[in-house]
Amino acid sequence: METFFDNLFSVFFIETLLNGLLYGGVLALLSLGLNLIFGVIDVVWICYAELVMLGMYAVYFAHNVYGLPMLPACAVAILAVALLGYILHRVVIAHVLGKAPINQLLATGGVLFFLQSIATLIFGVEFLSVGVSLGSFQITEDIYVSKSQLVAFIIAAVTVLGMYLFLSRSYMGAAIRAISQDREIMILMGVDANRLYGITSAIGGGLAGLAACLLALQFDVHPFVGISFGPLVFMICVMGGLGNLVGGFIAAFVFAQLIATGSYFADLEWGAVLAFCVFVIAMFIRPEGLFARKS
Amino acid sequence: MNRQILMGLGAIALIAVPFIGVPPYWLHIMIVILIWSFAYTGWSVMGRFGLVSLGHGAFMGIGAYGTALLWNHAGMSPWLGIPIAMALAGLFALLVGYPCFKYRIVGHYFALVTLALSEIVRQVIVATRDHTGGSLGYTPEPHGGEGYSIVALQFPEKTHFYLIALGVWMVGLIIWRAVDRSMSRYALEAISEDEDASASVGVEVTKEKLKITVLSAVMTAFAGAMYCQYQMFVSPDTVSGIGISLQIVFAVVAGGIYTRFGPTVGAIITIVLAEVLRINIAELEGLFGFKPAGLDNTIYGIMLVLFIIFLPKGVLGSIQGRLFGRSA
Amino acid sequence: MTGQASSGAAPMLVLDDVTAGYGDFQALFGVSLDVKAGEAVAVIGPNGAGKSTLMRAISGMILLKGGTVVMEGQRLSEVAPHKIVEMGIAHVPENRRLFPRMSVEENLRVGSFAPPFRAKYADRLEFVYTLFPRMKERRNQLAGTMSGGEQQMCAIGRALMSDPKILLMDEPSAGLAPVIVQQVFELIRKIRADGLTVLIVEQNVQQVLKVVDRAYLLEAGTIRHSGLAADLLGSEDIRRAYIGV
Numbered sequence: 001m002e003t004f005f006d007n008l009f010s011v012f013f014i015e016t017l018l019n020g021l022l023y024g025g026v027l028a029l030l031s032l033g034l035n036l037i038f039g040v041i042d043v044v045w046i047c048y049a050e051l052v053m054l055g056m057y058a059v060y061f062a063h064n065v066y067g068l069p070m071l072p073a074c075a076v077a078i079l080a081v082a083l084l085g086y087i088l089h090r091v092v093i094a095h096v097l098g099k100a101p102i103n104q105l106l107a108t109g110g111v112l113f114f115l116q117s118i119a120t121l122i123f124g125v126e127f128l129s130v131g132v133s134l135g136s137f138q139i140t141e142d143i144y145v146s147k148s149q150l151v152a153f154i155i156a157a158v159t160v161l162g163m164y165l166f167l168s169r170s171y172m173g174a175a176i177r178a179i180s181q182d183r184e185i186m187i188l189m190g191v192d193a194n195r196l197y198g199i200t201s202a203i204g205g206g207l208a209g210l211a212a213c214l215l216a217l218q219f220d221v222h223p224f225v226g227i228s229f230g231p232l233v234f235m236i237c238v239m240g241g242l243g244n245l246v247g248g249f250i251a252a253f254v255f256a257q258l259i260a261t262g263s264y265f266a267d268l269e270w271g272a273v274l275a276f277c278v279f280v281i282a283m284f285i286r287p288e289g290l291f292a293r294k295s
Numbered sequence: 296m297n298r299q300i301l302m303g304l305g306a307i308a309l310i311a312v313p314f315i316g317v318p319p320y321w322l323h324i325m326i327v328i329l330i331w332s333f334a335y336t337g338w339s340v341m342g343r344f345g346l347v348s349l350g351h352g353a354f355m356g357i358g359a360y361g362t363a364l365l366w367n368h369a370g371m372s373p374w375l376g377i378p379i380a381m382a383l384a385g386l387f388a389l390l391v392g393y394p395c396f397k398y399r400i401v402g403h404y405f406a407l408v409t410l411a412l413s414e415i416v417r418q419v420i421v422a423t424r425d426h427t428g429g430s431l432g433y434t435p436e437p438h439g440g441e442g443y444s445i446v447a448l449q450f451p452e453k454t455h456f457y458l459i460a461l462g463v464w465m466v467g468l469i470i471w472r473a474v475d476r477s478m479s480r481y482a483l484e485a486i487s488e489d490e491d492a493s494a495s496v497g498v499e500v501t502k503e504k505l506k507i508t509v510l511s512a513v514m515t516a517f518a519g520a521m522y523c524q525y526q527m528f529v530s531p532d533t534v535s536g537i538g539i540s541l542q543i544v545f546a547v548v549a550g551g552i553y554t555r556f557g558p559t560v561g562a563i564i565t566i567v568l569a570e571v572l573r574i575n576i577a578e579l580e581g582l583f584g585f586k587p588a589g590l591d592n593t594i595y596g597i598m599l600v601l602f603i604i605f606l607p608k609g610v611l612g613s614i615q616g617r618l619f620g621r622s623a
Numbered sequence: 624m625t626g627q628a629s630s631g632a633a634p635m636l637v638l639d640d641v642t643a644g645y646g647d648f649q650a651l652f653g654v655s656l657d658v659k660a661g662e663a664v665a666v667i668g669p670n671g672a673g674k675s676t677l678m679r680a681i682s683g684m685i686l687l688k689g690g691t692v693v694m695e696g697q698r699l700s701e702v703a704p705h706k707i708v709e710m711g712i713a714h715v716p717e718n719r720r721l722f723p724r725m726s727v728e729e730n731l732r733v734g735s736f737a738p739p740f741r742a743k744y745a746d747r748l749e750f751v752y753t754l755f756p757r758m759k760e761r762r763n764q765l766a767g768t769m770s771g772g773e774q775q776m777c778a779i780g781r782a783l784m785s786d787p788k789i790l791l792m793d794e795p796s797a798g799l800a801p802v803i804v805q806q807v808f809e810l811i812r813k814i815r816a817d818g819l820t821v822l823i824v825e826q827n828v829q830q831v832l833k834v835v836d837r838a839y840l841l842e843a844g845t846i847r848h849s850g851l852a853a854d855l856l857g858s859e860d861i862r863r864a865y866i867g868v
């Protein structure tokens with residue numbers, strides 16, 4: 001017990017919590033994109049994390065192979081994944097709209113297989129590192145925060161805020177929220193649903209691309225990197241209520257803390273296990289409102 | 296009547312397979328198909344009612360690892376270990392299923408929750424690497440003596456295992472039919488149509504769903520244990536995680552979710568496809584001088600997508616639909 | 624089919640031999656009708672007659688299987704369905720169909736989505752709020768939490784945001800208390816007085832025939848009868864079948 005409390009009050013634990021907070025920003029960004037797609041198109045992209053993985057490769061190739069500076073490299077990655085999101089919608093999703101959920105899940109599940117293995121085919125299975133180190137940042141005598149995490153957090157927070165403003169203030173944002181509530185009558189509002197879906201898919205892809213840039217600052221990329229955060233993002237979205245952007249945002253921070261704490265006391269995997277257990281328990285007690293139910 | 300004779304002849308033919316000099320490779324493929332068919336049938340008993348679980352990899356994993364761990368660490372015979380692992384899988388299904396069903400987590404939500412579930416089991420297997428070998432995989436310890444061991448349920452002879460797998464597969468079909476003819480079927484069909492309406496006419500929604508989920512989980516865990524006993528090796532990626540869960544669902548849908556032999560047809564299609572791809576890719580390796588790793592799965596992924604878009608009722612479902620004008 | 628009842632102005636909206644349905648199911652069998660500028664026309668008929676289908680066929684929610692819909696000389700089949708609203712046709716759908724988790728004002732805003740309407744947003748909002756002061760009071764309330772009458776006002780307001788030439792209304796009085804129903808018909812009078820053309824589907828036959836100029840009787844997907852509202856109101860058959868006197 002003594003060691004437990006020692007652990008609990010050590011500066012490293014505070015550092016862990018801080019890191020959890022910063023990681024939460026990236027998770028929030030990840031869940032935002034998935035949530036947006038689901039909210040609007042009513043299809044879950046099971047392959048969402050694999051789009052992020054390709055985005056990380058895009059950063060790597062633009063920056064490390066073709067020598068672009070980091071910022072343009074990130075812009076390339078964002079555009080590339082946005083395009084990929086659009087193509088995914090056009091080539092796959094458009095054909096399963098309105099079909100049974102199982103078929104939609106499997107179609108995007110097939111894309112998951114495809115993306116993973118084509119990445120293996122093209123890029124191999126090595127872990128590639130973008131290798132940009134921003135150093136770290138001293139808060140107190142003993143507490144350091146990595147600058148890349150801080151940058152990732154700030155960019156994620158700004159993006160989430162920007163998305164919020166876009167959705168609440170612009171005509172396009174209003175239409176995006178409206179179509180998620182009643183798609184059939186959008187035509188009466190002068191909205192071309194297919195075009196709106198395409199735009200939303202591109203935005204969702206762009207968010208995945210941005211998340212990829214932020215993750216590439218902190219993690220190596222390999223074809224299966226998606227698995228390491230994909231399920232987590234799904235849990236976050238369910239916990240926050242699929243399509244409920246605010247709920248997803250809060251859940252992202254809760255989960256990030258759980259993972260940070262779990263990995264502090266044991267392994268990283270246990271962090272994920274802890275998060276899942278809390279998730280199941282939360283489902284049992286069901287804090288009213290945490291789950292937006294689809295009617 | 297005719298149908299029964301046909302089935303009887305089919306059964307005799309299948310039993311005869313190992314005694315007519317079928318090459319070991321083909322026997323192996325058939326064993327794998329039978330085991331997976333049983334797992335897929337296990338998934339389909341709940342999947343056909345709209346309970347789309349993407350978490351069955353979790354139950355496979357529990358069955359496989361549970362049995363092997365109990366044997367290696369506690370020296371417990373699979374005769375005991377398998378039931379315990381199955382019970383564990385059932386318990387796990389209850390634990391996750393209860394809140395899901397009670398709070399009406401359905402459709403996409405249910406799929407995602409269960410997807411996370413299968414991934415968590417994989418993570419636990421990896422995290423407990425000191426006991427499970429982590430991502431490198433795990434081997435049940437050989438029973439020590441020569442040849443087969445009934446106590447250890449280890450049968451190096453393919454013929455023995457083939458006959459066991461065949462029996463298990465048939466039991467799976469019998470279970471499928473029992474579910475198909477049970478009262479629960481009507482309740483569950485009503486539930487999948489309209490939960491509120493069913494509840495209002497007295498269907499115990501949560502209970503019915505839990506019953507079928509536990510049955511399904513237990514069957515899948517058994518398949519996991521079988522797989523482990525046959526291969527004498529398991530790794531987290533071959534029995535658990537998203538990949539396996541998706542593969543299970545895909546195979547069932549490819550074969551036909553509403554027909555008894557659908558999951559079996561799905562197993563044949565997916566396993567033969569994967570084998571053909573694997574072998575041809577290996578030949579390409581000789582051609583190119585390097586190994587195009589991932590090419591088989593790339594093609595596999597594309598075929599999955601094409602299948603879902605163009606044959607959403609599955610092969611068997613579509614054929615039956617054509618032949619009998621039935622809309623499955 | 625023209626030349627009945629009121630004469631003078633050229634028809635604004637003309638339907639000729641329209642057939643439509645859902646998948647293999649056909650709901651309309653060669654429907655022809657017309658609405659002149661400034662007119663108010665009702666479509667009445669039993670449940671399942673195809674009244675809502677008719678409205679949906681006009682506003683582009685479903686595609687025609689045959690026949691034509693012409694708005695001010697322009698065939699609507701040549702216009703992309705989502706552009707029909709820009710032709711000046713606004714549709715208040717059956718059951719209101721508001722966006723329940725958006726505020727009143729956001730609902731109205733979506734009504735101005737099409738780029739040509741955006742410039743007029745402030746004016747139209749002002750107009751709707753003048754017509755329905757109640758909506759102004761409730762501007763920040765979630766649409767789904769309002770009473771049925773308020774929701775109907777909001778739905779009409781949303782359609783008016785596009786400054787339409789013709790307003791299609793599908794059973795605006797359905798499910799409302801008698802007092803509110805009175806208000807709805809009062810409102811229709813008011814809208815008409817502003818010069819807006821109206822095509823309305825109603826179950827409340829007696830009341831609607833008092834506010835419209837002409838009416839069509841639709842049964843089983845075909846027009847069975849049409850004429851001046853006053854004549855229909857006097858017709859023994861109509862009274863027996865639809866007014867229940």
Ligand SMILES: Nc1ncnc2c1ncn2[C@@H]1O[C@H](COP(=O)(O)OP(=O)(O)OP(=O)(O)O)[C@@H](O)[C@H]1O
Pocket residue numbers: 645648650668669670671672673674675676677717
């Ligand atoms: N979305 C749909 N899909 C299939 N059939 C439909 C659909 N909507 C309506 N129908 C069918 O089309 C026919 C006409 O329906 P419609 O809604 O136009 O009738 P209505 O006259 O508006 O009836 P009500 O007075 O009850 O509103 C009905 O037989 C109905 O069952």
Ligand SMILES: [Mg+2]
Pocket residue numbers: 674675676717793
């Ligand atoms: Mg109607």
